[in-house]
Amino acid sequence: xxxxxxxxxxxxxxxxxxxxxxALVMRDRETDSWWAIMRGQAIGGPMDGERLxxxxxxxxxxWGDWRRRHPETLVLSVDGSxxxxxxxxxxxxxxxxxFRGITPVDDRLPAKEPVFxxxxxxxxxVLPHRVVAGGHLESLETTxxxxxxxxxxxxxxxxxxxxxxxxxxxxxxxxxxxxxxNGEYVLDVLRGDTPSRGGIPIVRALDxxxxxxxxxxxxxxxxxxxxxxxxxxxxxxxx
Amino acid sequence: MNFLYDPLILxxxxxxxxxxxxxxxxxxxxxxxxxxxxxxxxxxxxxxxAVFDPRFVSAGEAALPDSAWILGIAINxxxxxxxxxxxxxxxxxxxxxxxxxxxxxx
Numbered sequence: 622x623x624x625x626x627x628x629x630x631x632x633x634x635x636x637x638x639x640x641x642x643x644a645l646v647m648r649d650r651e652t653d654s655w656w657a658i659m660r661g662q663a664i665g666g667p668m669d670g671e672r673l674x675x676x677x678x679x680x681x682x683x684w685g686d687w688r689r690r691h692p693e694t695l696v697l698s699v700d701g702s703x704x705x706x707x708x709x710x711x712x713x714x715x716x717x718x719x720f721r722g723i724t725p726v727d728d729r730l731p732a733k734e735p736v737f738x739x740x741x742x743x744x745x746x747v748l749p750h751r752v753v754a755g756g757h758l759e760s761l762e763t764t765x766x767x768x769x770x771x772x773x774x775x776x777x778x779x780x781x782x783x784x785x786x787x788x789x790x791x792x793x794x795x796x797x798x799x800x801x802x803n804g805e806y807v808l809d810v811l812r813g814d815t816p817s818r819g820g821i822p823i824v825r826a827l828d829x830x831x832x833x834x835x836x837x838x839x840x841x842x843x844x845x846x847x848x849x850x851x852x853x854x855x856x857x858x859x860x
Numbered sequence: 861m862n863f864l865y866d867p868l869i870l871x872x873x874x875x876x877x878x879x880x881x882x883x884x885x886x887x888x889x890x891x892x893x894x895x896x897x898x899x900x901x902x903x904x905x906x907x908x909x910a911v912f913d914p915r916f917v918s919a920g921e922a923a924l925p926d927s928a929w930i931l932g933i934a935i936n937x938x939x940x941x942x943x944x945x946x947x948x949x950x951x952x953x954x955x956x957x958x959x960x961x962x963x964x965x966x
Contacts, residue, residue, distance in 0.1 A: 622933055625954065625961035634963045635910035636951045638903035639895050645965065646899050647952060655896050658965060665896035676962060679933040685926030687941050688919050694932070694939035695916035696924070697946065697953060697964075703917060704924040704943040786929045786944070 622679030627671060642851040643720045659844070659852040661740070677838035680788040714785055725847040729858055732847035737789035738856070739841030741773060742766065745856040747849060752860055753779040753789055756806045756820035758799055759859060772796070775839060776806075778824050791839040792827055798836070799823065910952035916940065931964055933957060942966075 625632050632649040634656065639646045644659035654666030656673060663671045687694060696703045717733050719725060725732040735750040742763040757777045764770050776799050778790045800807050808817040808826050817826040830836065842849070850856060895901055922941075924930070929944045935958030942953060947966035955962050 622931065623963045623965060625963050631961045633912060633954050634952050634965070635906065635912075636903075636908045637895070637899070637901075638905045638907050639899040639901040641896075641899050645951060646895075647965070648905060653893070655899065657899075664899075676933060676935075676960075678935060679931065679964075681929060681931050681944070683926060684922075684924040684928045684930050684941065684943075687930055687932045687939075688926075691932070691934055691939035691941075692919060693937075694919050694934075694941050696919060696922035696930075697911070697940065697942040697955075698915045698917045698922075699911060699946060699950065702946065703922040704928055705945045705949070708945050708948065784929075 622676045624674040624676060627668065632668075642848065643723050644848055644852065657852070659842075659848060661842075675840035675842070677840040680790075681786050681843070682788065719845075719847055723847065723851070725851075727847075727850045727854070730846040732845065734846040735785045735843065736846050736849060737777065737791070737841050737843055738849045738853070739791065739839055741775075741839075745853050746859055747846065747856050748777060748789075748859045749846075750779055750783075750785070750789065750843070753777045754781045754783070755779075756823065757860070758801070758806070760796075761859075774798075776823070776827075778820050780821065785843075787843075789841065789843050790824055791841060793837045793839050794827075795835045908949070908951050910954065911950050912954050914953050914955050931966060933962065933964070935960060940964075 630651055632651050634647045634649050637646045637648040637655060641657045642659065644657065647656040647658065648654065649656065652667040654663045654668035657664045661673050663669050713720060719732050730749065736747045737750065737753060738745065738747045741761060742765050744763060759775045759777065761773045761775065762770055763773050774794050774796050776792050776794050779787065798809060800809065805818050806820060806823055808823045817823050827836065924943055930941045931944060931947065932939065932941045938958050940955060940957050942964050944966055947964065951966060953964040955964055
């Protein structure tokens, strides 16, 4: 899910009809620029180099879950339908096969390993879904665009056994906000109240906290290792 | 998702879709418009039709099983949900929510 506002322009996107390393390339109707989803930026045309901005509060989940949490939700309807029963890509998501038989370029992970890809400062990172299951804390040293180095603590979460479609959640948090006790993640809400324990209650607590400048949702892309690394070879593989 | 470029699938999708809607900036698929290096062209622009003027129904009017996967976004008290199976046939929805123009991409 991307913001369509770029300075004083609002762009209208559509598929270009082409792929870059088997991943979607869009075009916009205002400038005819080319936008590579897996690279997160325009790769040709007047907007070349402009970055796509992911919206941090978009997610993939089931209709049942979404409807419970957002009873007021509206649902997209195209040509009178809100849903079609067929998913042509069932075979793709449940197999080891790469799309269109692409040969993987980097075998540090199996090609179809589901990963969460994100960017911090100048750098891209990838974290396998299986590492995130039940919660994962990562402490990264990053370089800002102006060259300064800083430390960043990130809490990632996926439910154990979640489908590959489910969105990974991630937050940049202050050091010490989330700790591990007896093998369990604990959120210290710093108010002297009972801390939240365990992944799901921590996610709920993070969502419910009043907005604070030192806690920030970290947007990213859930995808497969082979398709991300083909387009982003400089990515750092975590943990 | 971009897997509609599988020939077996894209023919049925193209057959189902009509011309671009009116009232929008005109597409400009000039034949001499070359793609950037590395981009493999499989279809004409517009072959997979994006959604430009999305319509919505309420949750009560929606016909999805609880187990269906959706892409959802909630901003400023508004929430929109898009069936992933439905998005398979369009890949991009140009939408607006909470005062923000957004693109749902699958």
